[in-house]
Amino acid sequence: MSRFWSDHVNNLQPYVPGEQLAIENLIKLNTNEHPYGPSPKAIAAIKQAANDSLRLYPSYDAKGLRQSIARLHHLEVENVFVGNGSDEILAHIFSGLFLRGGRPLLLPDISYSFYRTYCRYYQVPFEIIPLAEDFSIRVEDYTQQRDVAPAAIIFANPNAPTSLLVELGDVERIVKANPDTVVVVDEAYVDFGGKSASGLVKQYPNVVVVQTLSKSYALAGLRVGFALASPEIVAGLERIKDSFNSYPLDSLALAGAQAAIDDQDYFNEVRKAVMDARDELTKDLQGLGFTVLPSATNFVFAAHPEHDAAHLQQALKERGVLVRHFSQERIQQFLRITVGTLAQCKRLTQELATILERNAE
Ligand SMILES: Cc1ncc(COP(=O)(O)O)c(C=O)c1O
Incomplete structure (x- = not known):
């Protein structure tokens, strides 16, 4: 930092947004964006x-x-x-x-x-x-x-x-x-x-x-x-x-x-599609052994009792799927996963299934 900044600016701890990587075929489930376009x-x-x-x-x-x-x-x-x-x-x-x-x-x-x-x-x-x-x-x-x-x-x-x-x-x-x-x-x-x-x-x-x-x-x-x-x-x-x-x-x-x-017609239609995909995603994650908190949002917050969340996030990233992990105490073992299209959610759970299997070997 330049010496011209005030102590106040030097001491700031800015917000860290989720990654916005420009990589082709990346599945972005890390910043709670809507999977469908606007009206x-x-x-x-x-x-x-x-x-x-x-x-x-x-x-x-x-x-x-x-x-x-x-x-x-x-x-x-x-x-x-x-x-x-x-x-x-x-x-x-x-x-x-x-x-x-x-x-x-x-x-x-x-x-x-x-x-x-x-x-x-x-x-x-x-x-x-x-x-x-x-x-x-x-x-x-x-x-x-x-x-x-x-x-x-x-x-x-x-x-x-x-x-x-x-x-x-x-x-x-x-x-x-x-x-x-x-x-x-x-x-x-x-x-x-x-x-x-x-x-x-x-x-x-x-x-x-x-x-x-x-x-x-x-x-x-x-x-x-x-x-x-x-x-x-x-x-x-x-x-x-x-x-x-x-x-x-x-x-x-x-x-x-x-x-x-x-x-409002379009709004309600795509909102419902996201909520339906969320319920499906929740079931699929539970099927893989995750605990999923009951979500009223366009994301789920999920933890696996046997697999480290930071490791899972990294492994998913290597496979082209971005999800969010927070290192804050109490929630270190959770992943925050944005609800995507049904196809994106399926790809996420397939990748997770493979990662869990490999980890277990
Ligand atoms: C709880 C909460 N409030 C506010 C915002 C900010 O939203 P906006 O894009 O309108 O600035 C976010 C964005 O992630 C959020 O999660």
Whole structure:
């Protein structure tokens, strides 16, 4: 690092994304991307927007896209904030809502690792709450009275990388028990098996729901996410946006995202195909002796009692199949496997069967 950087930058521990290798015939099941393409209507809208009007700045308030999202969630446009991927929205939330007089942010020990990265980047004080033995979120840990109310609570629901869901009633219990605390529910994967907390937004001023088009809408490359919250919280997020970058979504992203949201028929069709493939993959992995946590996402979290996960990941990579392994304590023996097409899932399980056999020799 150059000596011109501040100590703060020198000490950062950035998020490590999954590998994006440009190798032919590679089966990529490591970054929870959707195996099917986005809605053909989204692609058509992007192509149509690729015209001479690109010389103009895009809409600064993204009204059309926000209206479509509001309609889908039975909310008002003032309840919707959009950003360049949900990561950017989370960054605004960490910097704007979590620094409150030294009160801590509560977050699970096993969760989306970007949360800790943002804590360090924005110097947010935080307290880690361990998940239960079975990796579930213990709701009581977040509803008990504390001497000092936490500034905020954040968790992914369903959680990543565990794939486990907290039922909507329990999310509401957490929100209700913490009226002086912002509760952020990161629903990146909710469309694959959960119920959104978006219905709580009108009732509770302390809840913020964050979603993305990267997973269930198959638009990771377009970088679009959104938050649903009270008009006051959305107004604050707009203030942060306009102090940082007034045009986080370009014209192509606005057009493509709105068309994708409006095409609910396609969305539901491919979402179902992923969920069906997940159930099939789960059975096949169990047949090979893996323990698979009950997934409400587009990935499974699986461990084998006799085979080391890091070794399995490496062996799969050598055979052209990428899956994700985390070296964090408690989950070192798990693989996070994105649900691909049925054919990709079959290839994965065939490769795994061969590797397990060889290991046993
Ligand atoms: C739990 C969770 N939240 C947020 C994100 C970020 O998604 P986006 O592509 O919208 O930035 C991810 C991406 O993997 C995720 O797993």
